[in-house]
Amino acid sequence: MCENDSMDERPLPFPTEEKVEIKLRLRLPLIGFLFLLAAALLLPHKVWNTLLVGLGGLFAVGYVWVRQLGAHLHAQRRLRYGWVAVGDQLEEQFTLVNRSIVPALWVEIIDYSNIPGHKTAVVRSVPQNQQVRWRETAVCQQRGQFLLGPWAIRSSDPFGLFQITHFYTQTEEIIIHPPVHGQLPIPLPTGTSSGQARVRQRSWQATTNAASVRDYQHSDPLRWIHWPKTAHRDILTVRQFDQDATGDIWILLDCEAAVQLGSGAQGTIEQTVLLGASLAARAVRHNRAVGLASYGRSPQIVHTGKGEGQQWRILRALALLDANGSAPLRTALQDLAHLARRGTAVIIITPTPNADWLPELVRLTQRGIESNVVLLDRQSFGSEENSDGLATAVRQLGFPCRLIQQGEVGTPLEAQQKRGFWEFRVTGTGKVVAVRTPGMP
CATH class of the missing domain: 3.40.50.410 (von Willebrand factor, type A domain)
Incomplete structure (x- = not known):
């Protein structure tokens, strides 16, 4: 990742729909071109003509260059993990694709996301007919509801005469959840229904209270099967649970x-x-x-x-x-x-x-x-x-x-x-497994 200190840092007025914008970046060469054109008309000389043709050629090459980039330079961004909490790593994958016949000597990513601590501002170069992929990560610092995007890419011709900006208006809502602390000095209350008493309503989930048995149904988990009773009756039989006696x-x-x-x-x-x-x-x-x-x-x-x-x-x-x-x-x-x-x-x-x-x-x-x-x-x-x-x-x-x-x-x-970060890694056999990296001591 590198920075471009010479690029224009003024905020871009973002459009309401995706579009490609080409504008003149340097006005001084244009003024010089007009001066040379006037000189060639008023004071004909091969010096003025040579300079005029040279400077005009630069404008022509620069404009054709950015037109090629405008038609064939595209970018994508993809969020890897949609569920994140404070302290988690927010990870995105960026892809720059250049299908033009000219290289993109520099491409700047301009991000308008409002996620605290996450502002993608990088510069990459993409050769002709090639693509570049990389990942950007940031630690989520604040819970809340935020927007990922809109964003844009910006590039130029080799002479810096013209500038092309491709605006991407799509946004993605992301909610950063609060973290969960595993060890708290606060016990859970039992509720006034605690004790050995059981309620008469049947539970749809397994609890510590198995009240009776009934015939197996197609949707019952196999772990609920009561094997001694099944062997005795020669019919698949499952345990039926009471609701937990502790209160809500x-x-x-x-x-x-x-x-x-x-x-x-x-x-x-x-x-x-x-x-x-x-x-x-x-x-x-x-x-x-x-x-x-x-x-x-x-x-x-x-x-x-x-x-x-x-x-x-x-x-x-x-x-x-x-x-x-x-x-x-x-x-x-x-x-x-x-x-x-x-x-x-x-x-x-x-x-x-x-x-x-x-x-x-x-x-x-x-x-x-x-x-x-x-x-x-x-x-x-x-x-x-x-x-x-x-x-x-x-x-x-x-x-x-x-x-x-x-x-x-x-x-x-x-x-x-302290819990560390989750990562997905590919094993030698091609299996994808989730691995938690070590956290802080």
């Missing part, structure tokens, strides 16, 4: 703008999102139904569910979350009381210094909802306020409360980089 989990994130501290990866909202994503992933791994509630300017509500699909739904909601809400935590708890059913558990993650929401915790308990509180210590995030008093008040009411310091579970970027 709701994760409530405090998105009130007035209580947030810090900015970027060191701010309370990014720490809140990291905790929410990690707790949701842990609940999915334990086959627990989990939901998400956050009340920013645009509320994000993901109703409880199980499985990997539910985890991706929650991660997408967290990727789009903003701490720009005006609803205080007590209002969020009041709304959640209408969403959560009896027997469920709520994990409340908040940096608030206020205590006016504590009565709502008591009301949740009266409705049969177990509450667990995760407080972000405001002093560790740069505030003069201390969260120890509020944590003590929560515990005195009989609710579990965990006080989290800044950096205790890592920043979002560090959490993902």
